[in-house]
Structures are given as structure tokens and as C-alpha cells.
Amino acid sequence: MKRSPDAQIRSSRAKSREVWHSAGVSRLRSTRTALLLAALFTTPAAAQTVAITGGTVALGDGSAPIEGGTVVVRDGRVVGAGSGVAVPAGAQVVDATGKWVTPGIVAGFSRLGIVEVDGVAPTNDASARNTPWSAAIDIAPAINPRATPIAINRAAGVTRAIVSPGSAATMFAGQGALIDLGADMDAVTRARAFQFVEFGETGAAGAGGSRPAAFLQFRNALKSAQRYARNPAGYDGDSKDAFLPTADAEALVPVVEGRVPLLVHVERGVDILNVIDLRREFPALKLVLVGASEGWTVAGQIASSGVPVIASALNDLPDSFETLAATQSNIGRMKAAGVKVSIGTINDDEARMAKRATQYAGNLVALQKVPGAAGLDWGQAFAAITSGPAEAVGLGGEIGSLRAGRRADVVIWDGDPLELASTPTRVWIDGVEQPLENRQTKLRDRYRTATDGALPKAYER
Amino acid sequence: MALCKRNVIALAVGLSLAACAKGGAAPKSASAEKAPPPKENPYPSTYRPYPGAPTVIRGATVFDGEGARIENGVVFFSEGKVTAIGGADTAIPEGATVIDGTGKWVTPGIIDIHSHLGDYASPGVQAHSDGNEATSPVTAQVWAEHSVWPQDPGFSRALANGGITTLQILPGSANLFGGRTVTLKNVPARTMQGMKFPDAPYGLKMACGENPKRVYGGRNQQPSTRMGNIAVNRQTWAKATEYKNKRAAGKEQARDMAMDTLADVLEGKINVHNHCYRADEMAIVIDMAKEFGYKVASFQHAVEGYKIADLLRENDICAAMWADWYGFKMESYDAVNENIPLVHNAGACAIVHSDDANGIQRLNQEAAKALADGRRIGINVSDEIAWTWLSYNPARAMGIADRTGSLKPGKMADVVLWNGNPFSVYTRPEKVWIDGALLYDANDPKRRPVSDFELGQPGEGDPK
Numbered sequence: 045m046k047r048s049p050d051a052q053i054r055s056s057r058a059k060s061r062e063v064w065h066s067a068g069v070s071r072l073r074s075t076r077t078a079l080l081l082a083a084l085f086t087t088p089a090a091a092q093t094v095a096i097t098g099g100t101v102a103l104g105d106g107s108a109p110i111e112g113g114t115v116v117v118r119d120g121r122v123v124g125a126g127s128g129v130a131v132p133a134g135a136q137v138v139d140a141t142g143k144w145v146t147p148g149i150v151a152g153f154s155r156l157g158i159v160e161v162d163g164v165a166p167t168n169d170a171s172a173r174n175t176p177w178s179a180a181i182d183i184a185p186a187i188n189p190r191a192t193p194i195a196i197n198r199a200a201g202v203t204r205a206i207v208s209p210g211s212a213a214t215m216f217a218g219q220g221a222l223i224d225l226g227a228d229m230d231a232v233t234r235a236r237a238f239q240f241v242e243f244g245e246t247g248a249a250g251a252g253g254s255r256p257a258a259f260l261q262f263r264n265a266l267k268s269a270q271r272y273a274r275n276p277a278g279y280d281g282d283s284k285d286a287f288l289p290t291a292d293a294e295a296l297v298p299v300v301e302g303r304v305p306l307l308v309h310v311e312r313g314v315d316i317l318n319v320i321d322l323r324r325e326f327p328a329l330k331l332v333l334v335g336a337s338e339g340w341t342v343a344g345q346i347a348s349s350g351v352p353v354i355a356s357a358l359n360d361l362p363d364s365f366e367t368l369a370a371t372q373s374n375i376g377r378m379k380a381a382g383v384k385v386s387i388g389t390i391n392d393d394e395a396r397m398a399k400r401a402t403q404y405a406g407n408l409v410a411l412q413k414v415p416g417a418a419g420l421d422w423g424q425a426f427a428a429i430t431s432g433p434a435e436a437v438g439l440g441g442e443i444g445s446l447r448a449g450r451r452a453d454v455v456i457w458d459g460d461p462l463e464l465a466s467t468p469t470r471v472w473i474d475g476v477e478q479p480l481e482n483r484q485t486k487l488r489d490r491y492r493t494a495t496d497g498a499l500p501k502a503y504e505r
Numbered sequence: 506m507a508l509c510k511r512n513v514i515a516l517a518v519g520l521s522l523a524a525c526a527k528g529g530a531a532p533k534s535a536s537a538e539k540a541p542p543p544k545e546n547p548y549p550s551t552y553r554p555y556p557g558a559p560t561v562i563r564g565a566t567v568f569d570g571e572g573a574r575i576e577n578g579v580v581f582f583s584e585g586k587v588t589a590i591g592g593a594d595t596a597i598p599e600g601a602t603v604i605d606g607t608g609k610w611v612t613p614g615i616i617d618i619h620s621h622l623g624d625y626a627s628p629g630v631q632a633h634s635d636g637n638e639a640t641s642p643v644t645a646q647v648w649a650e651h652s653v654w655p656q657d658p659g660f661s662r663a664l665a666n667g668g669i670t671t672l673q674i675l676p677g678s679a680n681l682f683g684g685r686t687v688t689l690k691n692v693p694a695r696t697m698q699g700m701k702f703p704d705a706p707y708g709l710k711m712a713c714g715e716n717p718k719r720v721y722g723g724r725n726q727q728p729s730t731r732m733g734n735i736a737v738n739r740q741t742w743a744k745a746t747e748y749k750n751k752r753a754a755g756k757e758q759a760r761d762m763a764m765d766t767l768a769d770v771l772e773g774k775i776n777v778h779n780h781c782y783r784a785d786e787m788a789i790v791i792d793m794a795k796e797f798g799y800k801v802a803s804f805q806h807a808v809e810g811y812k813i814a815d816l817l818r819e820n821d822i823c824a825a826m827w828a829d830w831y832g833f834k835m836e837s838y839d840a841v842n843e844n845i846p847l848v849h850n851a852g853a854c855a856i857v858h859s860d861d862a863n864g865i866q867r868l869n870q871e872a873a874k875a876l877a878d879g880r881r882i883g884i885n886v887s888d889e890i891a892w893t894w895l896s897y898n899p900a901r902a903m904g905i906a907d908r909t910g911s912l913k914p915g916k917m918a919d920v921v922l923w924n925g926n927p928f929s930v931y932t933r934p935e936k937v938w939i940d941g942a943l944l945y946d947a948n949d950p951k952r953r954p955v956s957d958f959e960l961g962q963p964g965e966g967d968p969k
Binding site: 050051160161162163164192193196313338341358359360361362363364365367368369370371372373393395396397399403406407409410411413414415416417462463464465466467484485487488491492493494495 | 619621627628629630636658659662666675677678715780805806811812813814815816829830831832833834835837838839840841842843847851860862863866867870873874876877878880881882924925928929930931932933947948950958959962963964967968969
């Protein structure tokens, strides 16, 4: 999806020109700042038993909201949620009357925590063009819990994110992670949670310039991984002209053996079918489609394949020749056809704007009132930004809903979380209450009136 | 064919070649030597309103666009113009089509002051990249209208999903002087002229900050710094001042298309819309405008507008802003979600803009987010006042507020009927009229435009 040409003047290559100082100097500076911030940081309250009562509770599993429900969490996990849930003795009781209580939002596909400012290359760890490796790249060490988008999205109710590297050197981007957005240094919930690969136009470009070249690169890479798995010592991947470096072959073993999901960015209808067909040759592949703007045109085939989809919610323009059939009804139509579909943001400010998930989901509810369009009901829409993406990557047992046993990522909202006017009032991650202020709220408070006071603005905080 | 010498001169000063073609006869008088004045409006609008039935919407909540709210209101329009607006007791003329708006909202059509539809059309292939003449930092001679592709499918999405009835297409921000803007009615047409808002003033797009210095600095050209940006700006304004003075005095000079535009700015005929993020840079632009005697109508993006909201008010400059987009580049790093309400609250003119083919479909939602963020810090703007950010304020900055942007009798009947409160995420346009013609109806697939590009493609005619 293209974004604001004027702001960015549509030049992705220009990005590298924005940097005038060496990356080394810049990193040294940010390390010093980080140490300073660590000294000032206050530790959140310890985990304990909390009962949140009286609110409208949405479980995040697709069911309708429950009025006057109770949510109980203990030791970082959900004990129970819904109506008729008893408040344990000794629990800290939080009155949520008039408010909504939900699981935290799960950013279905994002680059949260690996980018500070997109246009400032040393702060952008999303992709690496000048490296011999691709599939082996592990995004986990790039996750910076203190990246400002983490705090900003946390304040908007996003508590977990599926974070993917971007492709650059080849069609394979590398291994993504599931993270939490807590105010601590332990952000990675699961490293190497999936592999991400580009098919379609981007994949074709990464593989040398055509779709068949991409399918060939993919098949060759997976066969190399199988060869590596059979005989690691005999694998010749360290010579400069090897088709797949050893590290990449090793990283693709769990993919070809179906032990980690393979997230595949694909948009065009026939590309989707061809990707699903890859399972004939590699039956163990655990495919997850990302983007899928033309998914509705082949919804029946996706549904019968059982492959989950993390789709762009509101793309409705033929932004490229692989999204000619794009419509906001895409998700609604796939859902109606039985596809396991949720919402993600690919090529859509995914380093910073995961917080739009609630607005996107609300828009899908709005489509129910548009004749000829297909949307989601409220419960389905909310599941598409909570349990949906969690289940797509096989982590629905851990996060994404308020079912018993899930991690206690809980948000209290001042109204319907999908409405534009609503905002979180309290947020817990793993049962730990989180701070909601960030540099945006501090700037806002400093400039509540623009004029200087007795001293310059620099003294106001 | 041999060129006669006079032809070369004629080309240089913009004279017609007719005299030479007629055989190179010597001029009969001194007056024939002198160039005729340049045509004031060489690419005139051919837009004509489509026919519409006299229509009454009754029972709806009405925002008039200038800050008034009418519950259970009546809006009557006929012959392309708003005829009457009032409460439930407003007389309903015989023979009018009457629409029951109970539970619905009626507003003026939304006006996007910042769009690149047609100039960066979908599909976004290189062949459609017509928005930045990034070959020189000063390209005041280009006109955005000469890049507009009327078949951009984005226009129809903006109409059906966004309730956009008027939009300004700007050149991009690679250049300090990007060129002339054009104002369009969001009515499909075969030509750009067929969409052109009749007699809307032109705008001049300028840009501050990172983009010009990056684009040209990257080529080791001027400007490569912010001070370089201002230096090139000042040199250009000085040249334009000289050109304007000569032009006003009727002195002979070679016609310069860039200088024509800038002289028109200096004479107050063209509005300046200046892309600028940072507070400190906007303050410098304000002084530069005073130095050369022109007026900035609006700052575009104005991500740090909240830091100088007082300056915006004192200098009567509108700020066109996003609700919450931030952090994609260094100069957008200090964005706050309350920018729009903070600017409004300081008494300055706030506008919600898109700069985006997707965002333009949800400007009402952007306003709603900003409104709520403002209320949470105690800036209690009513819904009906907030609608001024979406129609009347952009119309003011674009110089068309006397004709559209609010539902006042005599103004263009650019009207949206929403199927609920337009500040709710669950609401969409149900019907959109432009100059009184029904051009979108959610209930009638025949009232949904489909561009040439989309014919015969998968999903043709979808609600989208």
C-alpha cells in the first residue's frame, strides 16, 4: 500500500541518502542514552491476583461482548473471564463499570520494535541488503523494547506483536519473533517463531526478476534444507558461489519439516493458489498467507486448504497489478467462505501504526451496513486483531484471548475498543500493569499552551 | 522548413507563429510588434454540473459546516444549489424528492486540501509517477493539472467511502517550489478540464525541510541543507519580485512560466500551500513571506503546528494536519495525537488532510480521533465545530469558501448523507451529491463510478 507520497516523495532509495554520519557513531550515542534511561526507569508493580469487575468483557475468541463480566488474573495468567466468574479472596479488585475489558491487541504482522524512524537508516533494522544471508537472519536481537513505537502502541492497547524482518537480499526475509510491548527489557516472547518469505512482485524481484524464478529459488532452497538436514557435515554451503549458505539451509530445516510456520506475502489470486500448491512437494509446510488482497477471489480454495490468512484490512485500490481485485470486503468474504482470517499490516506503516488495528476492525463492522459489501460482526472483527493472528502462528494457546490459562494481557478501555473515540485507561502485560505515558504524551503536556511561561519550554516537564 | 528569424523571437516571447506562416510580411504597425498579454486561463474548466432532482432530506442531524448543528433538520437543494436549511418546520416544496434521514447525518461534502490523486495514480507503477518534477529545486512553472489522470480509481474510492466532493491536487514535495496546484470537483470526467473546479484560484506548492535538501543534496546540488533551502527560496523570490515589477510596468521581458506563477503569488492571485513539518521552519517561512510580501494560506502537514499555534493564529495561516501519523522521518518525530485540537484551541484554522489515496477515504475518521484525543485533555470541541476542519476551513484556505464548504443557501449543493454519525467508525456515506447531482448511492450500483482502468478487471463494479 502506498502512503502519503508527498510526505515521503515516493523514493524508497532516498532512504539511504538521509544519513550523513556513520552508523557506528550513532549507535554509540544511543547506547549511552539507553543507559541513562535505564537508571531513571521505574519498575512496574509485581504480578498479583487482580479481579476486574463490572465491565463489558470481550473475550477475543469471536464471541459477543458480555456485559457486567469479571476477569481474574493471577501470576501473569488469566484464571477466568466472563459472567459468573468468582472474585478470589484477597484479590485486588478493579472496578470497570461503564468500561470495556478485553485481551490486548495482537499486531498481526508488524515491524514494531525494530525501527525507530523509518527514514533514518541506522535506526531501521527491518532489512539488510548487503549481507550474504537471508533465511538465517533472526530478528530477535533487533528488538528494542525502548523504541518509541513500543510505548506509543502500548498506550493504544497493543500488547503483543508478530514482528517480521523484511526481505532484501533474496525472497527470504528471515526469522520473525513474537514480542510483548511491556516496559521492560524482556520483550521477546518467542524468537524464531516463523520464517517470512516474499512471493508475488516483491518475491520475484528478490529472486532475480520473475515469478517462476521465485518459485525455483524457493524450491531449490527448501530442497537444500532437506539435503542439509540429511547430512549437515556434507552440505557445501560455505563457498562463495553456493546457492544457499549453510546458515540459511539450517534455518529452513524447521520450515520444511513443518516445525515453524512459514509466513508468505502474496497478493494475486493465482499466486495464492500456486503457493498453496507448494504443499504437494513439501507436504509438511505450515503456510500462513500475509496480505492476500485478492484472497476473496479464491476464498473457497483457501478455506479448503486450511491455510490461515493475515490480511490487509482496508486495501481497496489496485495499487499494483497484483491487487487489481482489492476490496475492503476481502476479509468478510474470506470469513464467509470459511477461511481462518485475521488482520495484519504489511507495507502499511507496520513499524509504527499497529495501533490502527482497532480502527481497521471497526471499519469491517461498518461494512455490514453497506449493500453488496461483506464485513464482520463485532466479535469476529475483534477476534481478527486478538486471537486470530495468535492462532495463525500457532500461539493461540498463549495469547490473544481471555480464556483461562492465557497470558494476562488485559486492557481496560473507556468505551467500545473499536470506536474512534475510545482509548485504554489501564493495560496489563503478563499480569504486570504498564505505564501509558510516552514521549508523545510528554510533548503534548509541555505544549498544552504554545506560548512560553516564566521560563522557556525546555524547563517544563 | 526554414525558420524565419521572427519565428525564433516569437517563440521566445510567446507570440503566435501566424505572422510568419502568412509569408513573413512586415508588421504594419508598432502595436503588432508587441506581444498580446498571456492568456489568463489557458486550460479552462469544462465541468458542468450533472442534472439533479430538487431534493429534500429531512429528519437527519445536520452539520452546516460552519459550526451549526440542527437536530431533525431539513436540507433542500435544487438546480445544483442549497436552497434552504433549517429545523423540522422548514417548508418542504411540492414536487421535491423527499429522503427520510431519520437516524442519519447530513454534512457538506468533505474537501481534501492535500491529495495527489491523478498525479500518483493507481496502479502505482513508474509510468504513473507524475507528481514530482524532481529535476530542479525550483519548478514553479509546472502545473499539477497537466499530470492529472482522470481515470485514477482513487477518485471513486474517495467519493464512495470518503464523501469527498472537492479536492486539491498538489505537486509533490521534492522541490522548494513544486508548481501550481489544481482544485477538482470529484466528478468523473474524460479530461482533467472536465473535473476542474470552475474559477477556483490556483495554489502554489512549496516545500520546507528534509525532502528538497535530500533530493538535491544527494546529487551534490543546491540545496543540501535547510539554510540552502531558504537561500534558494529568497533568491527566487527576489527574481520574481523583479519580474513582477517589470510585468506590472509593462516593460519588455522574456516570458518565464515559473516567474508568471510567482508574480501572481506576489500579486495575491495565487495561494501558497507550504509543506512544512517543524515549528522552527514554519516560523522562518512566515518571516520570509513578510520579507517578500506574499501570504501563506496554509502549512501542509504542520506536524509541529501545536508548538507554534499562536503564530499560526496571529498570521492567519491554516494548518492542514494528520490525526496521528508520526515517526516515518526525522521531521515527523515530534508528532502528537492532539495536534489538530491544540491548533484549533489556540484560535488558528485547523484542517484535516490526507496526502494519501487510502487516508482520503477516512478523513471523517481522522477528525474523530483527533476530536476525542482533544477532549481527553479538556479541549471540548463539539462535533459540529469539528466538521469545520473537514469542509469550511479547507475551502477557506483554497479560496472557494464563498461557493462550497458549508450548507448555506446559494452555495453548491455538495452534500453527503451518512448512514450514522460520521464520527463513528461504524458509519459510511449513503448518498453523495455534487452540485445537486446524485453521484453515489450505496443502495444503487448504477450510482457508483467505475474508472476505465477497472473495466474488465477482476472485481469490476464491486462496492470496494
